[in-house]
Amino acid sequence: MITTEASPVLVATEADDITADMVITELNRLDVPVVRFNPADIGTDLSVSARFGTCPAPVAGHVRTPSRTASLAHVRAVYWRRPTWPTFPGLGHDDAQFAAAQVRYGLGGALYALDGPVWVNHPLRVAAADYKPAQLALAQRLGLAVPPTIVTNDPHDAREFVSIHDRVIYKTLRWTPYQRDGVPVTGWADPVTAAEIDESLRVAPHLFQAVVDKVADLRVLIVGRQVFAVRITSGLLDWRKDYSALSYSVVDLPAPVERALLAYLDHYGLRSGSFDLSEDQKGDLWWLLSL
Structure with a gap:
């Protein structure tokens, strides 16, 4: 059992997540302690104890897996990457619903209460940004072209x-x-x-x-204030349908578009985000989606 008191990073993700694996590999290379868990593992493979009002820190306690223990008072960052919640198939319908709610609002609530760590991204802020009508209105307010x-x-x-x-x-x-x-x-x-x-x-x-009369799509990833944009050429209406038909090139965004996307993340309090844009026949970029 490794007890991690020295500012660990919590990685909340599902069991098979290649992206999280790569992030953890880099954190290990930098000698940053990591505690990986999935909320669905609550029970023998995951436990949480959070204390309030009994110590100097607003939140104290720990998250424990079979191999690691992290002090909640010392967490430096939380990477919230597609975790799954338990469904308790072995319980009856009402008991399963009750238990699932207690996990979401107990384990989830204890983690959400941590205001010291860097979140990528805080689930409550992700939830606020998860409404396409609100995304469309904000994109237009920020000066982006919306179909x-x-x-x-x-x-x-x-x-x-x-x-x-x-x-x-x-x-x-x-x-x-x-x-x-x-x-x-x-x-x-x-x-x-x-x-x-x-x-x-x-x-x-x-x-x-x-439909945007497009010549290409763009996928944009922003981490912190770093912007990474890839131009995707396919001829497909939805490029996700056939990855073998795609060709890629790294591009720089026009400054006004980059500023608008950064302002979008700032509006929701997000440190990272992915965006889909379309490039039309004139070279103008159109907002499609925030992921």
Whole structure:
């Protein structure tokens, strides 16, 4: 058992995460102590004890895994990278719901209470930034070009929007696990016509967006104040559909776009973020999405 009192980094992630593995490898190279865990491992493989009001630090206690223990009072940073929460399949429905809520608000709440560490990114701030309509409005306020977009559950309004614009795509407002006939499916940016829109649209809001007449896509990653942009050429409407068809080149963003993206992160209090942009025939960049 390694007890880590000397300013550890907590890495909260799922079991198989190549990105987290690379980050941990670099932290190890720098001799930075790391405690990796997944909230889904709560029980024999993960325990937490957090104390309040009984010591000088606002939050004291520890997070413990089978191989490491981290003092909550000395955590220097938290890398919150796609952790999963327990579902307790061995319990009855009501007991499982109750236990899952206690983990989320107990373990999660104890970690969220830490205001000294650097968070990449704080889950509560990520949650605030996770709404596409709010992303679109903020992007426009910051001076970024936003394609005409409608979020609606009114079939008439949706058909009217699609009829006005030459080409329109449908996007999910949030990715969720989904199966059809037992087969996992995902939501691509797919073309839609007015004839495809029927009364079933009323069940929930849908996002429809005019297609950018693009020549390429850009994926932008910002860490701290460092900006990394890659131009992706594919000829695909949604480049994620076929990675073998992609070609990449590193590019520099126009200064106004870079400033706007940094201001976006500042608005939400995020230290890192990924963005999808499209480049049109004139070379102008259009906002599509913040990840």
